[in-house]
Amino acid sequence: xxxxxxxxxxxxxxxxxxxxxxxxxxxxxxxxxxxxxxxxxxxxxxxxxxxxxxxxxxxxxxxxxxxxxxxxxxxxxxxxxxxxxxxxxxxxxxxxxxxxxxxxxxxxxxxxxxxxxxxxxxxxxxxxxxxxxxxxxxxxxxxxxxxxxxxxxxxxxxxxxxxxxxxxxxxxxxxxxxxxxxxxxxxxxxxxxxxxxxxxxxxxxxxxxxxxxxxxxxxxxxxxxxxxxxxxxxxxxxxxxxxxxxxxxxxxxxxxxxxxxxxxxxxxxxxxxxxxxxxxxxxxxxxxxxx
Numbered sequence: 001x002x003x004x005x006x007x008x009x010x011x012x013x014x015x016x017x018x019x020x021x022x023x024x025x026x027x028x029x030x031x032x033x034x035x036x037x038x039x040x041x042x043x044x045x046x047x048x049x050x051x052x053x054x055x056x057x058x059x060x061x062x063x064x065x066x067x068x069x070x071x072x073x074x075x076x077x078x079x080x081x082x083x084x085x086x087x088x089x090x091x092x093x094x095x096x097x098x099x100x101x102x103x104x105x106x107x108x109x110x111x112x113x114x115x116x117x118x119x120x121x122x123x124x125x126x127x128x129x130x131x132x133x134x135x136x137x138x139x140x141x142x143x144x145x146x147x148x149x150x151x152x153x154x155x156x157x158x159x160x161x162x163x164x165x166x167x168x169x170x171x172x173x174x175x176x177x178x179x180x181x182x183x184x185x186x187x188x189x190x191x192x193x194x195x196x197x198x199x200x201x202x203x204x205x206x207x208x209x210x211x212x213x214x215x216x217x218x219x220x221x222x223x224x225x226x227x228x229x230x231x232x233x234x235x236x237x238x239x240x241x242x243x244x245x246x247x248x249x250x251x252x253x254x255x256x257x258x259x260x261x262x263x264x265x266x267x268x269x270x271x272x273x274x275x276x277x278x279x280x281x282x283x284x285x286x287x288x289x290x291x
Contacts, residue, residue: 046213056174057090058213059083061105065165068146071106072123075170082108083169086128089217094169095155104160105167109147110161120147124245133157148281176200177291178214178223185279188224188287189239196289199226199272201238202269202276204246211269214288218271221280224287227267236267250275 007279017289062071068082073081073178085091085107108123108246120138122128138144146162149155149169183191192199202208202225217224226239232256236244248269249255254276264279269288279285 010210016044026086032105033266047257055095056176056178056210056214057084058174058210059094059170060170060172061098061101061167062170063101063167065089065167066106067165068106068110068162068168071110071166071168075108075123079170079172081124081171082086082106084108084122084126084128085132086126087281088132091132091155093216094149098149098155098169101167104158104164105149105164106166107149107157107257108171109156109157111145111163113145118196120173152288154281168250172214174210175290176210176214177289178217179287179289180217180219182220182284183224183287185224185281185287188285189226192226192287196291198290199224199239200288200290201226201240201244202248203238207247208248211288213272214270215269215274215286218286219245219273220285221281222268222270222285225267225269225276225284227276229260229265230268231258234258248274248276250277253278 018106018177024238030221057080062074064074066074072082083094085286094107109120112119112121120131134150134152138158138159140159141291144159144160145155146160148160148164148166150158179188179191181191189199200211202211211225212273227244228239230235236254238244247254249272250273254267258278262280264281265278266276267282268279268285269275270277
């Protein structure tokens, strides 16, 4: 795995640094003044890459039969927690993951202790009011204080004994947030930096998988990333200050000389194929922030 944060193969950088005799890269980032290319890159690549973990969830089915409490402990040890489902979109993502899993499947919802039929709480402390109960549920039967998925005929929620042994769904917190607003690349960059951390930089295959999870909910065909092209040096770079090592370009994108006649080129990920594409910066797309 190539973890490229501040350094990359110097030979690769030299090959990429062919001057295309244009000056459009001088406005590459908001709040970056016009300066020599050398000084610009020194400052650019002195940035640090930091992530804090919250936001998008990635779901995993564990085909081991455990009680609700043991499933909770397992998820907290191996992932983040038992599955929290806060929207119809997340329920759809869970349904896609559990296809082919037979029987009943624990999620992270249970009655507040001591038992209160009116209060249901998530294992991770989330306060979402989203519910997707089966018909007639919750029936508040004696001892039915933990919640499982039950297919009849679609997956919905059912309360049951916490001691029942079921497969279960864990989730892992991802350090990304899909913003379902349509903005130009510069507007998206500014939004992420004001409200979160930055536009996402995809340094590794693992982060690419996180991005693929995030774009599942996109409302545009392409989604902005923190990927920027400099026409003067003819290289792509991440806005946090890194050259590209890992890459996932779609055919015909990102690997040749860019046409800078229409303005700066910026990078997006396709919400369908999940590959990267080179686009003009003034298109209005959803975008992914690190948080």
